[in-house]
Amino acid sequence: MQNSSNKKWLGRSPSEWLFSLPIFSLLLLTLIIGTGEMVHGQLLRLGERMFGDPAHNVQYFLLRADPSKPTCDRNPDIDALVQKQVDDAKNAPKTDMDALFGDTPIDPQAIRESLVAAQKLCEERYNLYDRVSTHITPSVKFYRSIETGFFGIFRFGTENRPLILLLMVAIAAVSTTLQYHHINLRPPRTKKDFQVYSLAMLAANLLVFVSSVYYLKLQYASGIKVEHPVLNWLTILLFAVLSLISLRDVLRGNKNAEPGGSYAMGLLSIPLYAFMALNAGINFVLQDYTAGLAIYFGQITELSGIFLNLALYLWAGMLLKQTRVVSLFMDILRPWKLPPEVFTWIIMLAAAVPTAYTGASGVFVIAAGAVVYREVLATGARRHFALAATAMSGSLGVVLRPCLLIVVIAALNKQVTTTELYGWGLFVFILTSTIFLFYALLKSEARVTERATVKEALPQSLRALVPVSPYIVIMLAVVYGYEYLLDTKLDEFTAPVMLPVIMLFVIIFDKLRGGPTKVGGDTVAEKKKNQGLEHAVRSATNETIGHIGALIMLMALSVSVGGMIERSGVMELVPQNLGNVWLALTMFMFFLVFVGMVMDPFGAVILVSATVAPIAYSNGIQPVHFWMIVVTAFELGYLSPPVALNQLLARQVVGEEQMDIADEETKGKSFYYRHERWNLPVMAMFTGLLIVTYGGQLLIENSDKLRPVSHFFGLDQLNPPQFDDSSSTPAAAPTAPAAATDASLAAPAAEPAMPAAAPGEPAPAPVAPPVAAPAAAPAAVAPAAPAAAPKVAPQEDVQSVIKDIVGNWAAAWSSRDFNGYIGFYSPNFEVPKGMSRAKWEADRKAKIEKKSNIEVSIDDLTVQGVTAKAVATFTQHYKSDSYSDTTKKALTFAKEADGWKIVKEEAVK
Numbered sequence: 001m002q003n004s005s006n007k008k009w010l011g012r013s014p015s016e017w018l019f020s021l022p023i024f025s026l027l028l029l030t031l032i033i034g035t036g037e038m039v040h041g042q043l044l045r046l047g048e049r050m051f052g053d054p055a056h057n058v059q060y061f062l063l064r065a066d067p068s069k070p071t072c073d074r075n076p077d078i079d080a081l082v083q084k085q086v087d088d089a090k091n092a093p094k095t096d097m098d099a100l101f102g103d104t105p106i107d108p109q110a111i112r113e114s115l116v117a118a119q120k121l122c123e124e125r126y127n128l129y130d131r132v133s134t135h136i137t138p139s140v141k142f143y144r145s146i147e148t149g150f151f152g153i154f155r156f157g158t159e160n161r162p163l164i165l166l167l168m169v170a171i172a173a174v175s176t177t178l179q180y181h182h183i184n185l186r187p188p189r190t191k192k193d194f195q196v197y198s199l200a201m202l203a204a205n206l207l208v209f210v211s212s213v214y215y216l217k218l219q220y221a222s223g224i225k226v227e228h229p230v231l232n233w234l235t236i237l238l239f240a241v242l243s244l245i246s247l248r249d250v251l252r253g254n255k256n257a258e259p260g261g262s263y264a265m266g267l268l269s270i271p272l273y274a275f276m277a278l279n280a281g282i283n284f285v286l287q288d289y290t291a292g293l294a295i296y297f298g299q300i301t302e303l304s305g306i307f308l309n310l311a312l313y314l315w316a317g318m319l320l321k322q323t324r325v326v327s328l329f330m331d332i333l334r335p336w337k338l339p340p341e342v343f344t345w346i347i348m349l350a351a352a353v354p355t356a357y358t359g360a361s362g363v364f365v366i367a368a369g370a371v372v373y374r375e376v377l378a379t380g381a382r383r384h385f386a387l388a389a390t391a392m393s394g395s396l397g398v399v400l401r402p403c404l405l406i407v408v409i410a411a412l413n414k415q416v417t418t419t420e421l422y423g424w425g426l427f428v429f430i431l432t433s434t435i436f437l438f439y440a441l442l443k444s445e446a447r448v449t450e451r452a453t454v455k456e457a458l459p460q461s462l463r464a465l466v467p468v469s470p471y472i473v474i475m476l477a478v479v480y481g482y483e484y485l486l487d488t489k490l491d492e493f494t495a496p497v498m499l500p501v502i503m504l505f506v507i508i509f510d511k512l513r514g515g516p517t518k519v520g521g522d523t524v525a526e527k528k529k530n531q532g533l534e535h536a537v538r539s540a541t542n543e544t545i546g547h548i549g550a551l552i553m554l555m556a557l558s559v560s561v562g563g564m565i566e567r568s569g570v571m572e573l574v575p576q577n578l579g580n581v582w583l584a585l586t587m588f589m590f591f592l593v594f595v596g597m598v599m600d601p602f603g604a605v606i607l608v609s610a611t612v613a614p615i616a617y618s619n620g621i622q623p624v625h626f627w628m629i630v631v632t633a634f635e636l637g638y639l640s641p642p643v644a645l646n647q648l649l650a651r652q653v654v655g656e657e658q659m660d661i662a663d664e665e666t667k668g669k670s671f672y673y674r675h676e677r678w679n680l681p682v683m684a685m686f687t688g689l690l691i692v693t694y695g696g697q698l699l700i701e702n703s704d705k706l707r708p709v710s711h712f713f714g715l716d717q718l719n720p721p722q723f724d725d726s727s728s729t730p731a732a733a734p735t736a737p738a739a740a741t742d743a744s745l746a747a748p749a750a751e752p753a754m755p756a757a758a759p760g761e762p763a764p765a766p767v768a769p770p771v772a773a774p775a776a777a778p779a780a781v782a783p784a785a786p787a788a789a790p791k792v793a794p795q796e797d798v799q800s801v802i803k804d805i806v807g808n809w810a811a812a813w814s815s816r817d818f819n820g821y822i823g824f825y826s827p828n829f830e831v832p833k834g835m836s837r838a839k840w841e842a843d844r845k846a847k848i849e850k851k852s853n854i855e856v857s858i859d860d861l862t863v864q865g866v867t868a869k870a871v872a873t874f875t876q877h878y879k880s881d882s883y884s885d886t887t888k889k890a891l892t893f894a895k896e897a898d899g900w901k902i903v904k905e906e907a908v909k
Helices: 014-051 078-091 096-101 108-135 138-159 161-178 191-221 229-252 263-269 272-286 292-297 304-321 325-336 340-357 361-378 383-392 404-412 418-442 454-486 495-512 524-529 533-568 581-598 601-618 623-637 645-654 656-665 676-701 703-712 774-780 795-814 818-822 837-849
Strands: 854-865 869-880 884-896 899-907
Touching: 014 138, 014 161, 014 304, 014 454, 014 495, 014 533, 078 108, 138 161, 161 229, 161 304, 161 533, 191 229, 191 263, 191 272, 191 292, 229 292, 272 292, 272 533, 292 533, 304 340, 304 361, 304 404, 304 495, 304 533, 304 601, 325 340, 325 361, 325 454, 340 361, 340 383, 340 418, 361 383, 361 533, 361 645, 383 645, 383 656, 383 676, 404 418, 404 601, 404 623, 418 623, 418 676, 418 854, 454 495, 495 533, 533 601, 581 601, 581 623, 581 676, 601 623, 623 676, 645 656, 645 676, 795 818, 795 854, 795 869, 795 884, 795 899, 818 837
Parallel strands: none
Antiparallel strands: 854 869, 869 884, 884 899
């Protein structure tokens, strides 16, 4: 990385004014937007509690704006109007159609009934207007001005997330390019390295620039209004600036470069994103698809929420790096003087938690990899073993809640839910971590070292726990503060917003506490590092810039590689039905490892969701099992040459000097020890992948036999009934609409069922909550019953049918399948008071379809039923991307001509 200028403007370098401050502002804005949704939800609930009047059927959402006075006639002269309409009908001119069908008789009674109904509707409008008007007091106006003003601020931010993301990426990419901070196989050192690096960057950036210009030209030429042209122009400007920077580097060179070098070795210094841009761009040009690079790069704005969350995760990771938390945790382990292999295994188990909460495996390596390497090395471990541990430290936790990658998978694939994936992921984590320990012990070298006794180690560990305890208290305080003040729990949807807040409070405490931070006092280096709160946040933001620019640019261009593979037609060559599930598993397993080697996780998930997943399902691979194979294969790919992203990040945080020392120390040793940093992770993850792939299939095929064991351990999610082959398409059961099939058993969720709500928010009194209940799945693919009305079922059959329907109802809701969801309701359904059926359906449709994530799960389901009526009572857990709730609910069903339908829905105590 180049050294920044020593010139200072008001105590800050130019790069900090031009890059750090804007990025910090955008990160803070993103944080405010995310927290704003939570705060606004609480403001709505508080408004309902303060100003809602159930006795007069007035809810707060009706008071958020002044009502419009009805214009209809409240007291019409019915007799006069009837006579007028009769006279008008008699005197109306005859048409050809009247002559064809004859005179239509005039029915004064029907006219009267119509006018009376219109008068009643008008009276209801006036009554509602009067009720609402009397409830709009000065205090209501004051409160709603605060609530709606707050809503306007965060809505503006929410609607402009793509622009915020692109601005953030543009600023970070320029800074990263200026500082040679992009991710590559090896950093450039020599003059020839920098020449190759700069030429490749110039060509890559020019390709994306030309593609962006061409794409915008096509959009204007189409005659259709260009949506958000500012995004197109900002992309063009970004790659124009990057091209100019690269041109400057080509002409001027790098003054810090070492002399000499090799052009062939210089190829290894080309940034991975430039490699991807060159390969995909040239391929697209040859296919006469010049706009391809710009189109695929633009997908990051379509997934702006995900990438902004990733930026927040990176910031949280860099804030963590500025604290002593990781070092203090190591102090707890040091007194035990554990063997390096066991010590490393414990570190990896502990690292899985922040890995899961930072959303991607590389973030933890960046944030804490240097500490992990140093501590493992201090136990007497080989350097290559320490490097292997550093690279793997961020790999195992990606299958645990609330990892962002799992959320993305569930968002893109309605066949799976986050609950199912996290359920399987826990056991994949246990499996892979155990395999790592096994291989580490198997390849350990015989050594005699002193081991601490429990009597010696335990008191020291307990003393070391004392300095850590305040940090634990701070973290718990923030988490519970969100839960009790904003009704928001820490989960996969809220973690990106809550983690930076937690880390900011930790840093405030860490930097302002004063005195030594650990037992035995601080070292000179640690005292020097503790340079104050503002310096820590600024340093964390500076580091975040480089990682945002490097990682998100890599991910954005990785999507274009996925597009290149998709357009190549490779997947079209794979038969839709390979005829053998084991053959299909083998083919997909190796292909997914290859994808993990050359693509970043988020781009790879997009590619696999669009191309590989449908073929896998059609070959009888259970969706949840397939995605566990995908995640495990990706992690193997990130640790395998030629790219091995986690290895590259480990190399970056450890430094080239340590790499050279490690290579020097293993000269003359066997192949395994010379390349242990590659061999150990690959051996562990490949063994785990084989077990996940083939062992998982055996588990699925023998799920009935293993169910007693899994139930005993509470692992029913490992072999739920929906393991039935989803490649077949039997008709839906008569008790559920056709839309509620296997395809609706997945994905995140929508808004709770409620009378009505403020725009963009859940209604004040939700009666709903999160994820498709696994037990409901069989009904979605049950064989169709005969069209004739079935016989009256005995009570136990009624209970079984109703339970299946409730499960399918939750599944359709979780899948955001409005047509399937609404099909469960009877035409005679009791809609909330004051609403028409049409308005209620429109309200439900808006709440369900606007959400990107909905999970609805059912617990404690009981059914009381007879031959024609039944009541299902259960606890409903609802979770969306901005709201979660748990409610006790009752659904009343009636037996109708086309099956059981919901006629009443209510929250119960």
